[in-house]
Amino acid sequence: MNIKDIARIAGVSTSTVSKIVNGKDSSISKETRRKVLKIVKEYHYKPYAAASQRTRSYTIGVLLRSPISFDSTLDGIIQAAQNAGYATAAYNSYSDPERELKNIAAVCGRNVDGVIWEPATADSLDYASYFPEGTPLLTIGPNGGDQSLLLPYKEAAYKLTNELIEHGHRHIACLMTQGRRTHDFLEGFRTCLFDHQLPYSDDLVYYDLDESLSSKIGSRTITGFVSSHYRRALEFTQMIRPLHYRLPEDASLVSIKNDTAEALAYPGNAEISTYTIRNADFGAYLCNKLIAEIEHDDESHPSFVQDFRLDNTSTLSSPPTTAVKHILVVGSINIDHYLSVSRLPHTGGTVSTQSATRYPGGKGVNQAIGAAKLGHRVTLIGNVGVDNGSDFIFKAMEQHGVNTAGVKRCNGEDTGSSFIFLDPSGESIIAILSGANAQLTPDDIKANEQLFDNAGYCLIQTEIPLKTATAAALTAHQHHVKTIIKPSSCDYLPQDLVANADILVPNEHELAVIETEGNTLEEKADHLIKRGVGCVIVTKGEHGCILFGPDGRKTYPATDFPPVDSTGAGDAFISALASYLMYGYTLQQAVKIATYAASYSIERKGVIPSLIDRLSLDTYAHQVE
Incomplete structure (x- = not known):
C-alpha cells in the first residue's frame, strides 16, 4: 500500500497525504485531516515503506476469510511456525472484501516473510499486486485459483457417500451448511452419485432442516444422509428424535467433523459415524511448505494426504427394507390419583386415607407406555387440558418415547382425572372425571388420519366418546390396520364399532354389560362374533383369561404373583398382546405372554411403574415359542 493508493481511497492529492503524515498540515482542514489519518491507520500505511530495504522479520502472515473458532487449521500453522522460530500475524476478513484489503495492508506493514492467504471472494486475487514483489504466497480455499491448496473435503464427501452406497443405500441426501467447505463437499457428493449411476438433483441437498x-424418512424416500458439518448432523439427530425415528434403524447418518473437542453427541443420542478432518495437520503442512519457500529449501516436501476411516459405525447400517410398523393408541389421558384405604368405600360409608400419590394414567396412556416399554414405536391420539396436568403427561410421554403428535391441548378444559381407591388386597374402585377426554371427536380422528399410515395395530378404549372410538376403528380398517378394542365405562357398543373390532378384550363385568344376548360367557362371546368381532378375549383377574374364536375356546391361567394393585392389569394385557402379535407370535402364544404380563403388573402400585419391560417379558416369551 503506497501513498498513491491512500490518496486514491481518500479522494485527495498525494501531496495532501504527504503533508498530513509528515505533520505539515496547518493549511489543511480538520475534516480532511481526520479522513486521511483514519484511512492511513486502517490500511497501516507507513511513509516511504515501499522504498525501504526489506529485511527478514521471521513473521508469517495468515489471512483467513471465515470463522475459525471451531477449526484447528490456525493452531497447526502457529505450532509449526513456533517450532521453526517464526511468529504469526493472523487476520480474518469474514468474507468482506473491504476488510480483506485492510488486512492485506496490515500484513504488508508488518514486513512479513511470507503469507498464507484464503481469498474472501473469487475477485480477491486482484489484490495480489498489493503484496511486495517477491513475497512468498500460498493461497488456500475455493477462491485461491488454480494453485490453491485445499483441505480434502471433496475426497471426504465422496468416501462418506460411498460408505452409504456400500451398505446398500440408493436414496441419499446431503445436509449442508454454507462455508469454506461447501463447494468441494457438494462436488464430492455429486461425483460419487454419478460414478455409481445414482440420480442427483438439487432437491437432495438440504441447507435447512424442516x-x-x-x-x-418415514416413507423411505431417503434412507441415508451425509453431512458436511458435524454440528448440522447433531441438529438433525435432535430434529428426528421427538418424532421417534432411530439411527440407524430408520436411516443412516455419516458426517465429517473437525479435530477439536466437539461433543460427540447430545445426551441420549448415539455417537455419529464420522471422518475426522485433520485441520491441525493441514495447517502445519501449509506452514512448513511456506517456510521452505521463504528459506529457499529445495528439498522435496510431500503433498498433504489424509487416510479416511470411520471413527465408529453407530449410525451406519443397511437401509430398512420396509417401513417399520408402529402401534397407534386412541384413548383416554388422565392423571391417576391413588388413595390407599383400609377398605373400599360402600354405600353410605366413609373412608379416610393418609396416603395419596399421582401417576400419568388413562387407558390410552397406559397402553401406549406399555407398548413402548416392550420395544415398539407408539403414537397416541387423545386430548389433554390447558393445565399443569397436561405438562405432567407430556413429560411422561417423552420419558417413555411415545409420539404425542396426535395429542391436543383443549382450551377451557382440564386434563382428565381418575380417583382410585386401593385396598390392601390390591382390589380397587375407580371414579373418572372425563375432562378433555370428552372433547375428543371424530373430526380429531380425521385430522390425525396420517398417523394411521403404516400402523400395525390400533388400540382403542371407550373411555372416550363412542362415536369417536367408532370413527377410529373405521379409519383403522380403511388403512388396513388391525384393531384391539377395550370396552370400558360404557353401557353398550355400537354395531359399527363391534363390526370393526378384530379383537375385543372385555372383563367379565364389561361383557355382561355390553352384550345382553345369552347367559354364559361363551354364549355372549359367540353372539359378539356373529355381530362381526374377530375374536373375544375375556379377562378374569386371578383366574386368567378365556379366548373365544371361530375355532372354539381356550383357557389361559394366570401366573401367581402377590397382589398389590390390579388396576392396570387389563392395560398390561392389551399392550403385551399387541406387541407380541407385532413381533410375529401366533394369537395363542401372544395371549399366553399377555396373561403373564398382566399377572406381573399386579405386584406394584401404580399402573405405569407396574408395566413390564421387553427384556423381562422376552425371557418368559422364549418359553412359549
Whole structure:
C-alpha cells in the first residue's frame, strides 16, 4: 500500500497525504485531516515503506476469510511456525472484501516473510499486486485459483457417500451448511452419485432442516444422509428424535467433523459415524511448505494426504427394507390419583386415607407406555387440558418415547382425572372425571388420519366418546390396520364399532354389560362374533383369561404373583398382546405372554411403574415359542 493508493481511497492529492503524515498540515482542514489519518491507520500505511530495504522479520502472515473458532487449521500453522522460530500475524476478513484489503495492508506493514492467504471472494486475487514483489504466497480455499491448496473435503464427501452406497443405500441426501467447505463437499457428493449411476438433483441437498426430511424418512424416500458439518448432523439427530425415528434403524447418518473437542453427541443420542478432518495437520503442512519457500529449501516436501476411516459405525447400517410398523393408541389421558384405604368405600360409608400419590394414567396412556416399554414405536391420539396436568403427561410421554403428535391441548378444559381407591388386597374402585377426554371427536380422528399410515395395530378404549372410538376403528380398517378394542365405562357398543373390532378384550363385568344376548360367557362371546368381532378375549383377574374364536375356546391361567394393585392389569394385557402379535407370535402364544404380563403388573402400585419391560417379558416369551 503506497501513498498513491491512500490518496486514491481518500479522494485527495498525494501531496495532501504527504503533508498530513509528515505533520505539515496547518493549511489543511480538520475534516480532511481526520479522513486521511483514519484511512492511513486502517490500511497501516507507513511513509516511504515501499522504498525501504526489506529485511527478514521471521513473521508469517495468515489471512483467513471465515470463522475459525471451531477449526484447528490456525493452531497447526502457529505450532509449526513456533517450532521453526517464526511468529504469526493472523487476520480474518469474514468474507468482506473491504476488510480483506485492510488486512492485506496490515500484513504488508508488518514486513512479513511470507503469507498464507484464503481469498474472501473469487475477485480477491486482484489484490495480489498489493503484496511486495517477491513475497512468498500460498493461497488456500475455493477462491485461491488454480494453485490453491485445499483441505480434502471433496475426497471426504465422496468416501462418506460411498460408505452409504456400500451398505446398500440408493436414496441419499446431503445436509449442508454454507462455508469454506461447501463447494468441494457438494462436488464430492455429486461425483460419487454419478460414478455409481445414482440420480442427483438439487432437491437432495438440504441447507435447512424442516419437516419434509422426517416425512421422507418415514416413507423411505431417503434412507441415508451425509453431512458436511458435524454440528448440522447433531441438529438433525435432535430434529428426528421427538418424532421417534432411530439411527440407524430408520436411516443412516455419516458426517465429517473437525479435530477439536466437539461433543460427540447430545445426551441420549448415539455417537455419529464420522471422518475426522485433520485441520491441525493441514495447517502445519501449509506452514512448513511456506517456510521452505521463504528459506529457499529445495528439498522435496510431500503433498498433504489424509487416510479416511470411520471413527465408529453407530449410525451406519443397511437401509430398512420396509417401513417399520408402529402401534397407534386412541384413548383416554388422565392423571391417576391413588388413595390407599383400609377398605373400599360402600354405600353410605366413609373412608379416610393418609396416603395419596399421582401417576400419568388413562387407558390410552397406559397402553401406549406399555407398548413402548416392550420395544415398539407408539403414537397416541387423545386430548389433554390447558393445565399443569397436561405438562405432567407430556413429560411422561417423552420419558417413555411415545409420539404425542396426535395429542391436543383443549382450551377451557382440564386434563382428565381418575380417583382410585386401593385396598390392601390390591382390589380397587375407580371414579373418572372425563375432562378433555370428552372433547375428543371424530373430526380429531380425521385430522390425525396420517398417523394411521403404516400402523400395525390400533388400540382403542371407550373411555372416550363412542362415536369417536367408532370413527377410529373405521379409519383403522380403511388403512388396513388391525384393531384391539377395550370396552370400558360404557353401557353398550355400537354395531359399527363391534363390526370393526378384530379383537375385543372385555372383563367379565364389561361383557355382561355390553352384550345382553345369552347367559354364559361363551354364549355372549359367540353372539359378539356373529355381530362381526374377530375374536373375544375375556379377562378374569386371578383366574386368567378365556379366548373365544371361530375355532372354539381356550383357557389361559394366570401366573401367581402377590397382589398389590390390579388396576392396570387389563392395560398390561392389551399392550403385551399387541406387541407380541407385532413381533410375529401366533394369537395363542401372544395371549399366553399377555396373561403373564398382566399377572406381573399386579405386584406394584401404580399402573405405569407396574408395566413390564421387553427384556423381562422376552425371557418368559422364549418359553412359549
